[in-house]
Amino acid sequence: MKAISVDxxxxxxxxxxxxxxxxxxxxxxxxxxxxGPNGAGKTTTIRMLTGLSEPTEGTALIMGYDxxxxxxxxxxxxxxxxxxxxxxxxxxxxxxxxxxxELYGLSYTKRTxxxxxxxxxxxxxxxxxxxxxxxxxxxxxxxxxxxxxxHEPDILFLDEPTSGLDVESSLLLKEILSRMNRExxxxxxxxxxxxxxNTLCNRIAIIVKGRIAAVDAxxxxxxxxxxxxxxEVSLDSMTPRVTEDLAAIKTVTSSRxxxxxxxxxxxxxxxxxxxxxxxxxxxxxxxxxxxxxGPSLEDAFLSIVQKQRxxxxxxxx
Amino acid sequence: xxxxxxxxxxxxxxxxxxxITKKDARIYYLRPGIIMxxxxxxxxxxxxxxIGRNLSADVLVxxxxxxxxxxAASSIGPMAVPTxxxxxxxxxxxxxPVSPLSILxxxxxxxAIFGAIIATIPLVIGIAxxxxxxxxxxxxxxxxxxxxxxxSAMGIMFAAIxxxxxxxxxxxxxxxxxPLLFVxxxxxxxxxxxxxxxxxxxxxxxxxxxxxxxxLTGAGYYGPFIDTLGMVLFSxxxxxxxxxxxxxxxxxx
Ligand SMILES: Nc1ncnc2c1ncn2[C@@H]1O[C@H](COP(=O)(O)OP(=O)(O)OP(=O)(O)O)[C@@H](O)[C@H]1O
Ligand SMILES: [Mg+2]
Numbered sequence: 001m002k003a004i005s006v007d008x009x010x011x012x013x014x015x016x017x018x019x020x021x022x023x024x025x026x027x028x029x030x031x032x033x034x035x036g037p038n039g040a041g042k043t044t045t046i047r048m049l050t051g052l053s054e055p056t057e058g059t060a061l062i063m064g065y066d067x068x069x070x071x072x073x074x075x076x077x078x079x080x081x082x083x084x085x086x087x088x089x090x091x092x093x094x095x096x097x098x099x100x101x102e103l104y105g106l107s108y109t110k111r112t113x114x115x116x117x118x119x120x121x122x123x124x125x126x127x128x129x130x131x132x133x134x135x136x137x138x139x140x141x142x143x144x145x146x147x148x149x150x151h152e153p154d155i156l157f158l159d160e161p162t163s164g165l166d167v168e169s170s171l172l173l174k175e176i177l178s179r180m181n182r183e184x185x186x187x188x189x190x191x192x193x194x195x196x197x198n199t200l201c202n203r204i205a206i207i208v209k210g211r212i213a214a215v216d217a218x219x220x221x222x223x224x225x226x227x228x229x230x231x232e233v234s235l236d237s238m239t240p241r242v243t244e245d246l247a248a249i250k251t252v253t254s255s256r257x258x259x260x261x262x263x264x265x266x267x268x269x270x271x272x273x274x275x276x277x278x279x280x281x282x283x284x285x286x287x288x289x290x291x292x293x294g295p296s297l298e299d300a301f302l303s304i305v306q307k308q309r310x311x312x313x314x315x316x317x
Numbered sequence: 318x319x320x321x322x323x324x325x326x327x328x329x330x331x332x333x334x335x336x337i338t339k340k341d342a343r344i345y346y347l348r349p350g351i352i353m354x355x356x357x358x359x360x361x362x363x364x365x366x367x368i369g370r371n372l373s374a375d376v377l378v379x380x381x382x383x384x385x386x387x388x389a390a391s392s393i394g395p396m397a398v399p400t401x402x403x404x405x406x407x408x409x410x411x412x413x414p415v416s417p418l419s420i421l422x423x424x425x426x427x428x429a430i431f432g433a434i435i436a437t438i439p440l441v442i443g444i445a446x447x448x449x450x451x452x453x454x455x456x457x458x459x460x461x462x463x464x465x466x467x468x469s470a471m472g473i474m475f476a477a478i479x480x481x482x483x484x485x486x487x488x489x490x491x492x493x494x495x496p497l498l499f500v501x502x503x504x505x506x507x508x509x510x511x512x513x514x515x516x517x518x519x520x521x522x523x524x525x526x527x528x529x530x531x532x533l534t535g536a537g538y539y540g541p542f543i544d545t546l547g548m549v550l551f552s553x554x555x556x557x558x559x560x561x562x563x564x565x566x567x568x569x570x
Contacts, residue, residue, distance in 0.1 A: 051412060072326075089404070090343070091343060105333060
């Protein structure tokens with residue numbers, strides 16, 4: 001069974017189509033990233049998956065339960081961290097956690113035990129009886145995440161969890177998410193920070209204008225624009241003969257001089273680098289420097305977004 | 318997955334609804350807006366009517382109790398729901414495994430309990446100062462529960478107005494509450510309204526005041542059967558419209 005299974009999910013606001021027939025699956029235990037520019041439909045998708053708004057078309061299954069038809073069971077299996085930290089300003093951290101625990105039907109013993117654990121994990125124990133009113137943005141975020149975890153959900157939905165946080169808070173949050181994922185929680189996270197998606201996610205869906213442009217592992221997404229991968233070499237002797245030989249290495253598609261370096265474009269930078277070492281050894285040349293320059297996820301993202309945009313515009317009447 | 322028996326599910330829903338009720342009590346009962354428009358405003362309105370008229374406690378206490386429940390119980394929903402729309406805490410409840418009906422019941426109970434608490438203040442004052450006696454204590458408790466529920470449901474119905482500003486709902490609510498108060502037979506007894514007395518039937522407050530009066534003094538204008546019927550009918554209407562409107566909002570969300 002899939003943790004999340006989305007089939008042709010669509011959402012219209014009036015005549016505007018915010019999400020357009022998207023389909024994808026998330027495996028149990030996966031850390032799944034939902035990446036897209038502003039207004040792409042990330043939040044709209046999360047809202048449909050968590051039962052906050054109804055799809056115009058299509059279905060979503062959460063642990064096999066249809067969110068529209070078997071809402072109750074679907075909701076038991078996930079926790080949500082929305083774009084804004086939705087906690088009660090006038091309640092203490094403790095009472096916020098207690099309320100969340102009761103809402104999910106946890107017994108008194110269970111919810112107090114979980115709340116203590118969560119306060120410890122998030123470094124909030126000393127603020128336990130303080131009203132949220134005076135909390136910093138980071139503390140609010142942590143408490144929101146804590147409240148989403150109180151019932152130990154199988155799936156966690158997070159809408160831009162680290163946006164607006166400082167480096168330290170955001171690192172702590174990411175660490176906790178990674179750990180939870182290692183311990184088995186399926187995570188669905190939206191972001192427009194490529195670095196975040198790159199370091200955290202097993203797989204990323206890129207959504208542009210309500211449509212999914214690509215779904216793959218971050219490494220594979222980078223490969224989709226193979227031509228920008230290259231190996232940068234600098235040898236102590238760069239005669240025309242040497243450059244010619246290097247450019248002739250198998251899988252090198254083109255080459256270019258950049259200062260005293262030669263840049264070899266290839267879909268397989270690893271193989272090319274190995275070949276360069278072999279060539280240098282054979283010809284007693286010294287390697288001054290060698291780098292593989294991969295396309296960043298950013299390159300991949302921009303290229304995919306650009307392609308998709310053009311594709312959509314081309315379609316317009 | 319082991320299927321849970323329906324009784325366990327109902328019990329779960331009730332517990333979640335009760336959590337919502339307690340949360341409302343903690344957060345909203347002592348809000349300045351609630352104390353202002355839910356408690357003090359109707360109190361002063363009533364006093365300005367009663368002072369200098371030399372009315373008997375038999376008329377004053379039921380009237381003030383009815384007004385108290387009416388304003389207090391119907392204020393919690395219009396304060397809580399828009400506020401929670403704004404802070405998105407309402408969405409927290411919607412994403413939890415709690416049915417939309419249980420959320421509304423939890424919110425209604427929050428208003429109802431507040432209304433009942435506020436209504437006991439004039440009752441205690443009546444007993445302590447004017448020697449008010451309760452002719453039918455069980456009837457009074459029953460009546461208070463029914464009335465509190467009805468008026469809280471009315472508040473929840475108005476809270477369906479899709480805004481995240483409690484002031485917007487309060488304004489519209491007062492626009493409705495005041496006329497309902499004026500025709501209710503609290504300021505002018507229905508018996509003195511002549512043919513216009515029929516207008517009083519359109520206000521739920523009429524039945525509320527009458528049934529409290531009956532429970533306290535043993536005598537009412539319409540009698541407990543019509544009063545109860547009236548309150549149940551209004552409760553049903555408020556609840557039905559409220560559920561319908563909130564559900565429509567959710568679908569649009
Ligand atoms: N309630 C609504 N009514 C009308 N249009 C809406 C509504 N909610 C979202 N939209 C539109 O749908 C599109 C997708 O919005 P959404 O919030 O899902 O984007 P997003 O990917 O989460 O963006 P961001 O990165 O800025 O959070 C936007 O063009 C937005 O204007
Ligand atoms: Mg968003």
